[in-house]
Amino acid sequence: MRLSTLAMLAATALASANTGEFMVDPGVVYAPAEQNQLHAAMASNSANSLIAWADERSGSSSDIYGTRFVGQSASGTVLDAAGLVISAAANLQTLPAVSSDGTDYLVAWTDLRADSGDIYVCRVTSDGSVLDPEGIPVSTASGYQGEPAIAFDGTNYLVVWSDLRSVGADIYGARVTQDGSVLDPSGIALLTDSADQTAPAVCYDGSNVQLVWADTRNSPYGDIYGARVDSEGTLLDSAGFPISLAQDWQGSPAIALGIDEALVVWEDRRGGPTTDIYGSRITHDGEVLDSAGFAVATSTWYEFDPKIAFDGTQYLVVWTDAVAHGNVFGGRVATDGTVIDVPGFHISRGGEYAGSPAIAFDGMHRVVAWNDVRAGMADHSVSVARVDGDGNALDPMGIPVSNAAVSQKLPDAAFGATDFLVVWGESRAGTCDIYGVRVTPEGRVIDSTVVRISPSGGEQTVPAAAHGDANSLVVWEEGKYRERDVCGARVDHDGVVLDTAGILVSGSPWEQCAPEVSSDGTDFLVAWQDWRNSSYDIYCARVSQSGTVLDTAGVAVCTSSGDQVTPAVACNGTDYLVLWQDQDVGVRDIYGARVSRQGVVLDTGGLAVSTATGTQQQPAAASGDDGFFVVWSDWRNADRDIYGARVTGNGTVLDTVGLEICRAPGAQDCPTIEYDGTDFLVVWQDERNGERDLYGARVTREGTVLDTFAAVTQQGYQVNPVLARGSGGKMLLACSGWTGVVDDVPYNSPRIWATLSPHAGTSDRPPDRLRTASRFPTVVRDLLFLPESSDPKRPCWMLDATGRKVMELRPGANDVRSLVPGVYFVRRNSARDEGHTGKVVVAE
Structure with a gap:
């Protein structure tokens, strides 16, 4: 498999370039x-x-x-x-x-x-x-x-x-x-x-x-x-x-x-x-x-x-x-x-x-x-x-x-203080264990040898990761069917596993599985589906930065009749939003509930995020400012599509009918979402081409779909996409993708691949629709100076080479230190709304 990143880069609102993709662990067993x-x-x-x-x-x-x-x-x-x-x-x-x-x-x-x-x-x-x-x-x-x-x-x-x-x-x-x-x-x-x-x-x-x-x-x-x-x-x-x-x-x-x-x-x-x-x-x-x-x-x-x-x-x-x-x-x-x-x-x-x-x-x-x-x-x-x-x-x-080569599956990723942590499940020792590597914002894999995060013995799978104040917490399900528990371990900035024996997050009778984790910037909230009541419910527990499980018996988020499964969790810095797929009345809907940082369930009756006809499943969520954006796979149109809804910080669902994000032919499912500081980026599995590829969309905080794009459409399948936002607008996309022979090494199995956006400034020529302007802005010492004569009432945007908006400019000095070096274009709108564009170079 080879990841194609150009379309994804075009969808970000940041300067970008296609510097390629990488396998996070080329080692082979x-x-x-x-x-x-x-x-x-x-x-x-x-x-x-x-x-x-x-x-x-x-x-x-x-x-x-x-x-x-x-x-x-x-x-x-x-x-x-x-x-x-x-x-x-x-x-x-x-x-x-x-x-x-x-x-x-x-x-x-x-x-x-x-x-x-x-x-x-x-x-x-x-x-x-x-x-x-x-x-x-x-x-x-x-x-x-x-x-x-x-x-x-x-x-x-x-x-x-x-x-x-x-x-x-x-x-x-x-x-x-x-x-x-x-x-x-x-x-x-x-x-x-x-x-x-x-x-x-x-x-x-x-x-x-x-x-x-x-x-x-x-x-x-x-x-x-x-x-x-x-x-x-x-x-x-x-x-x-x-x-x-x-x-x-x-x-x-x-x-x-x-x-x-x-x-x-x-x-x-x-x-x-x-x-x-x-x-x-x-x-x-x-x-x-x-x-x-x-x-x-x-x-x-x-x-x-x-x-x-x-x-x-x-x-x-x-x-x-x-x-x-x-x-x-x-x-x-x-x-x-x-x-x-x-x-x-x-x-x-x-x-x-x-x-x-x-x-x-x-x-x-x-x-x-x-x-x-x-x-x-x-x-x-x-x-x-x-x-x-x-x-x-x-x-x-x-x-x-x-x-x-042993298969690598179900990746997740989180960003620490300086680097990304990518984790996955892999059966290199006869049973499935959790492994990971650190990746710099420039795409360099730091760990020449993968880090084994879960302890030896047993079966560990379905990892999830989040970063707190000083460390990352990786959680997973451990054990056999109907006997699984939720466990975890902290990993510090140096890639050292701090809990080599693991942390038992939930070991209640019967089964706890499908964990997800988020952080409020200091501590963590882990959510999972739980069989202790003879059907699946949603439980959660807080874990401190020191690795202490603060809610050892678990906190019941939803114990309604029927099954509640496949949780997701996000934090807006004040509260967590826990989502799940709810089968209370025989159909599958998306419900949620806010949980405070103190572990109190704020919406005891649950929030109906989507109860549309057909099945809604596989929720994912991200926080932008103080609210949340929830996405899911939706069967209302007889095949799986991607829909979403905004949820405010006080628990109000703003889009009760759901926002259509992608309704392409074939099935779309397994969405992931992240906030890039301006818009939300959504990526999902897509079968419009017959094979499972990755497609995506950029969605504003107001719920407007700005564009959709092909993220990964290479030979073989690409599944289980995950996104993680780093510093400076960096976005990491990881997935499990079919891998044949790479650099003369045969794999013939799914491996974990990743790509970063944005990269260094692009050398691609601008789209043909961009016309050269007669007056250019100038860049001096990380400041872009737009002529003061420019009309402040007329929008002026800085674009990357794909024609996407990077940042809004105002007359005078504009700080461009957040942009990586490369070629950009400045577009002004005239009174007749005709676009005039000039080229500018941001140097190192």
Whole structure:
């Protein structure tokens, strides 16, 4: 991700320049990627193996990722620490297949970028270069195409798939050259029987491609059939030949070439209610050597999803075994069909669940991949293990391969006496902890090593930060679902954590979570949602600058019926305003209440900030002068928009209907707001472009929207924006944004990014509408002198290079020390209200 700051700078009422954006912590620790990684597939070129899978780390749908693995090294080496992005097209990509030409790889998958389901491929070189990141369409016919399989015939790849362009499922194929050309763009109709043909698998036998599939021509349960396909794509066995016609159901075949024959294995339910693994050998001429099939794995548990590879001497069959909630087992089979390992041996031991195996022979070991759920984790990841020729699993705990730089999420920021403090949640130590760094107003990250703010152990997430008189207070929720507490720690100006064991802000029975914090300039008020009364209420507590919790039992802000959730809090220097999303009558509205600096709730009945039709949620607030501006995400128009309302210091809601801030197409939510000394700056997540970007608006204290702008619209998503106001009008915007490869470092995960506005004075040329004036003002020693002859009744403004107003000027001396050096423009309005503009330079 790269943050685009120009539009944001244009929205500030201060001098600005686009000096770029920065990742607050470029340091990297790799761990299994978040969300699910599923459906592993693999092939080997003997130097390394390419493992591909469907990956949900982006959060919106699944993409195709992969990594290269060297199994010949002493302990196995993952070459691509954060994975290779093979396809990140729109919508969903899943069910990959992989083959190798002996040097490079071809990956195929089912692709829903056009919604219906198509077949795409991508070439990946042995050195990890993804040659076709947009994908090569192999079949975009009507209907659904899925379940691809690939074999290389020495010249071209043959890609086959299950195809629903006609009535029922058929098997189609297409040849793809090594340079990525699709030789059969309309597809080759290989099998179009009126019954269903599904789950194809292929291997090359030195002369032809051996194709096997599941077929329902004889019964709705399905049998296993096979056929040969020559190098021209011609089906040599027009109707196919039966491999298994056993009673009940057979499906999910896999095939591997041996010496003089191939071995086909499949799921088989001939023996009762559970599935077993059976196999049969077939010759290069299509002769079935084991017409009744032979049992590879049978037990009282389910065995399913078999895969197979040949190591030059014997086959290794692997499968998912339902014993102990799911594990990967394997068994060797000799070329004469003798099953060597009965009842099979355990390959995966590192997770609470393991299944969906894939296998390839790398010239030394049989490399087995699978997806598993590791202890203490909720998501599936991909792991591998090597198996030697004697059937020993060399890596029984598995080697994680679907990795990424650890994710950084849910940032917040506060400004101290001299610097910003940016905090976030990150799972670099196995559980989520709270980290932070200090950032100067010039955008320099002070802390070369991130500061761990929360104590070790436990799960800490959802941080919030505010600055008081001498220190900042960072708060977070800690613990597991329904057992979470609100904790915190102070951080001083030097980045030193003063409360290394943490401060327990609220540890009442049941759950306290989603904390927010604000400061009156000395002490702090922490608000949270609280389950102590068997539904969520809003509570708060004051914390002194010395770290003492002044309200140990918590102060009940709202305990109405229904749930009150997602609090927000702001302070005007006299009182705090606590906001929340209120579900009292089944719909979600925005309510609030003022809390005094002494911890007294001033509005015991609550303030109805917005009770419009539809849902209002995710409130945020900032104080300007003595009042407040509240913003939220609003469903009154059938999709989420951004609305706001002003609330006076005495608790009067001035905009009971709400002020429309943004009603663009798509969804807008998660707003943040800050006051820059003149206007309010609002930034939010925005889906008008399909992906989640950040947009913003500048709003006056009177509630007028001056402009809206695109703050961040880069590739990948940007979420959870936060704003913090620093000295001299500096504004920091931070967010969690998708990050690929930066400075040759792979991340492939969300990271915390920030940008500052304003920067140094801009060198951009002024807009074309600005015309040069004949009389220029002058700047001497931080004072701008406007000619005394100027009419004091005619407005005169200083503009930045984007044409935005910086400050109002009056005849005589004007103090410009608050402006950073750069080029500015002075605009006068004549009696006819025609703008006359002259250029001025503020030097260092």
